[in-house]
Amino acid sequence: MEPQQEMEWNEAQKIPISVDLVVVAKKQLQFLAAVDRNRHLYDGPTLERAIYRYNACWLPLLAKHSESRIFEGPLVVPLDCEWVWHCHRLNPVRYKTDCEELYGRVLDNFGVVSTVEGIYGRQTEEIWNKMYPHEPYNADLINLLPEDMSARISRLEKYTKYDLISAAKRQSPFFYQVSRPHVNNDLFIEEAVARYKGFLYLIKRNKEKGIKRFCVPTYDIDLIWHSHQSHPVSYCKDLNEALGKILEHDDTDSDRTKGKKLDVGFSGTTKQWEVTFGTRYWKAGAMYRGNAPSPITSNPFSSSMTCKKFISSNEYPQEISLPDRKVMEVFLEFIGVKNLPEGQEGDLYVLFSKSRPDAFFDAKRRLSILSVSREKQVASFQCEPTGELLFELISSTTSKLSIRKSTKTLGSASFSMKNYLDPVSKLHVEKWLELMPSSGTMSSKPILLRVAISFTVPVPSPYTVEMTQSRPFSKNTCLFNLPVKPQHVKSWTHVTSENGTGIISLQMRDLKNAKNIGNPGKEVVGLMKSGESCTLAEFTENGWSVLENLWLLHLPNKCTDCGHLFELSGAKTVKIFPGRKLDYEPRHNGRRGNEMNFLTAVEFSTEEPYGKAVALLDLRSRLVTAKEKWMVLPGIILAFIASNTMKKEGYEGIIAMSKDLKMNGPNEENERTVLNGMGLSSNVCNEDDGIKNKPGLSSGGCGMGCGNAVESGGCGGCGAGCGGGCGGGCGSMVKSSGCGGCDGGCGGGCGAMIKSGGCGGCGGGCGGCGGGCGGSCGNKLESSGCGGCGGGCGGDLVDTKCGIDEHFNEELKYVNEAAITA
Template structure:
């Protein structure tokens, strides 16, 4: 930032916020998690009951307590009442009006404590019982058909604010902020500085009599929400700063291109970056896409969170599990300087790679420079926080047949983002190391902005490969004749070709020599002999040292699950298709493919509505596991599913892939995989859907993998990254966010014509990703969804972000700028990375 920008930033940091927002934000996130475990408070009769209790019981009790303390110490608020109070306070102007009309004064949160943060509710429950003897302190879950929730309703005070609608808008907010990064104090400390910068823009616009709609990113919005939850402090701070209470109108959630949220976010990005010289986009602060569809509306109730597991005994000790961490990195090349006069600025671009092998980044990808295009252009990538990111500066030559000329390169240590004192972001000038060894004077430099999420444990992703035994006898004999001494192994292999385990079903004769028993055995590199994992008894497979059984004829139950595994305080249910965290973000056109997948969903006290912990993708023969305790169990189950028939006699999973040139006999040696099948490009959305680990996970916005660059686009037109922001619940200065991925395939010299895989007519509920298909002379961009994405992606493409990107070396042609008007929930954008 220059001198003026630095002065503005210092002025913004001087804005006084009367509450300690960082610890308060962490408490807010804990509270929202507690509410999300009670989703009956989002809609239905229990929500109506909670609103009634809030108006009839809690507000009057709070009013009395604010005048004369009703208890020694803080007053504890019932969780259901606190949830309604939370939503009411997030419209601060209306909350003040309602309080003053009903009680003549503002009811603050001072000396009030949440019920989920204290074990000492005795005094509060006693006071509650004295005041409301027929009303329980806590509102417990009842089935939707139970009408007793309306007992003793009584009369409630009238509140002008529509609390049902307020709850509906806020119910999806937790999903957007429920990430490890958002819970990191370093991230929240920086969020506070960005929130002050956001307030400074509003103050500046007001002083200049400019009525502009400013839109926060999610980190800023968490701070804004937290500030509003302290009504007296928020009102005092806003009156001092603005002379009025700043409104937070969350009623507008239309993310369509050109609409209020989209335009507001684009304007906020531009003003923030011009005012302070720092980037507004930030890893971990952007829109995550639509809330995944739930697998159930009824919670599974557990008495405690005891750590039961579904293991298979000591066999887990035999596994040499690869521990990999992953970060999401947002990278932007802001500017460059000291370029030799003979080199045209418009011909310069950047290629990024890693100097170490990475399971996410293969060939790297291209970045344009923001000052060259006049727009904010960046890439959101997923990578391991190891080694260095290499940025090579290239110049396109006049002849498209010639390779770009290398000027030099710089490197960024990715470990920098994992240091304990890292701020998870930086923006600085970096000097190029010249390619030919001769440095110019002064040296060419790049201004690089980078931000990162905290590192998290990556999914375990393994391919299933069956080795076909070979012997001269079976080769010369008819195929119907099998060598009883020969059998195949199914190997579970990482993408780096490291084998974790191999499994085989064997027939074992009983001691009496008559009966034949089947058992499943496994072999690892560290085990010297096969060990038993399961056996077939009474027409079902029983896992060793476990009470888990897999029947031979699984059929869907009433709730749609095909298998249910129970322990005292945990349950695993299996569902056809991709569910919850594994639900596709790209589009809704994969029903046939997704039907061949199976998702394992864990239910526990922490996750009463389920958390997806594993996926079996039968098309790509991949398994994905989020929690290591379930890894071996899922490997065993995935293997056994090959022999299990479901309804109508169709197999739940087809046979595993056959590896050619397999070993000639079963042994305990570790054979490497020559080549794993590359994930097939999705014909609908243009991405490698389903077989790529990063795409299968919704924990990141976009990825770079296997010659594909997932790059963040922007709202409307030639390559701007100007829309991200927060979703519903952030209006009045929020919303507008884009979290959809765009994928760019590396192209050869020639023209380009990008394809949107995004939203066509009726292609609702997802993020329309785009892939560029390369050809020698032309690269075409078409829409993959039904109805297409032409001329702004009209149609009812609800909920996501349709990004479109294009990368070529000479001529570029893009028919769609992503999802336009009618593409609800998106910020349809096109990133044109061509020269």
């Protein structure tokens, strides 16, 4: 900050607030979470009944208690009334007016506690029942009979005419924006309180200068603003002292389109903040997240099931062990540069990277400098809180004799995250960094680069493992130039962590003692690093028994509203849904891809009655991402079973059948069909049989050797050289349509191509893939363009798009629903 800007910030921090906003904000987050577990309060008959109870019961009781305390203990407000009260208070001017008109004074929350604080309201319930014998204190608000609540409200002696239904609907999305783990951190909230005071100070300055501006808060500021308004008497007093009036809270505008009121207001607030205080207005973890993901059920979960003893994934089997990691969100902007060499020409930009690349951030990226480009660019990315951020100042010029650009590094600097995160001491930094000059760079003074960095408190990161299948040699494998003899053995699937460390290997086998000869049972065997093997899952008449009956993977007992495919019950209740759901739902305008490739595991519990996504199974890439360690091993087993048995027709069959079950209920025939679709029928190929020539699954005559080729149609036809198949080569191709023709056998080259489209042709022998991709089509994923970011392969690619928001106001749309005109 410049001295004047620092003085302005210090003045802002002097604004008096008569309540502890850190404590109040944490309680508000707890309350909003409780309401979100009771989403029937957001709309419909329950909300209408809650509004009636608020007007008929709560406000009169609160008025009586505030006039002369009815009893010594605190007054405990029912959750439904508290939600309506909360929405009413978020229009502070209207709330003050209504209270004064109806009860002669502003009804405050002094001596009132929320039910979510765990305080038993026995005294409140007793006085409530005496005052309202026909309206229970703890009412059943779900099983309601149809009734015209508006008519009942209009017959009350006193009631507010404020549209509380619309107010509740406007506020219902707010919790999603502030429900991330870092928001509840004390340091994050403390900084939010300071920024709230800065926000009020801008409004005060506008009022003093006669400037009418629509000011828009970020979500951290808005959380504190809401917390302040929840104490109406203090809010009115504090704002009158600071601004000379009660600040209105306008949450009626939600149109974030470029050029509209919110967009223009946010741009204006950003500019005013940065000019006044000399710091960035944006803040990591405090910006608009987009719309909440689509719910997967409208009915909350309820269960009387007694869970079995819980065993974590690192206890069974003992060899399963994954390191705990942290991840944080980072915002980065380059503000200005000083002391450039004399005669400096060309475009200037900065390449940024990490000294220790990690699973979240492992590439160089490019960002412009605001003072040079006059265009605001903010990079948003995730990374582990380790190592240093590295910055390289680059000068790019175009030669008069060539259209090619030449680049030169003028200097570099680093930023150590450990200084701020071990322990966490500050969540934003804006400073001038002195660059270490590169060889050949001459400057009388050190080049300075102004950097603004904001990060969230590190939180536990998800666990990701990869499943890689080792293909067996078939009897029909071509033997030319192969270093080993063919062995007819089953393949293993090897599970590795993100750093390539082996975790466990799995194999599916037929049960020797299966009772049904026509449909033999299956078991999943795990091979530990110690060399020992154990049974991880076994198919029984009820489904898959997982981890010695700790879990049971089975069809839903009754699918009435949800559309999930299976249930994983036992230690917890987990339901398996097709596609990417909840937190894994594709965001914004990104490519949705084929949702048939994904399964989402969703945990249901008392704390998460509408479901919490705990794992994503990517069946195409064979990746398992689990949010919590207890789900890692069950997720691996589930993904293994699914990827080995739920081929395309089986998967679609299960979805279709689950819809049929949803409508008609389960029966023996349906259940047998669905279980057969899981790969338990003799007419569904297992991993050794290959895919026969079925419509949509043809490999052009690849026979047994082509193993798991799915929609690899362009594999031509495996010619005479291979006999009956492509050997190990065409192994697990998926949609590899352009693999030419396997003239004499695919050999090892076409390996595990996925959507490799233009991969030339598998040449005339058992050699690799000729014609297009050279000799190693290996494990190419969607390699048809062979390009990547920047349009070329190899070298030091600079990703100019990934994670960088080039048009800040247009692309990020970091605006809030709540805004004010002052």
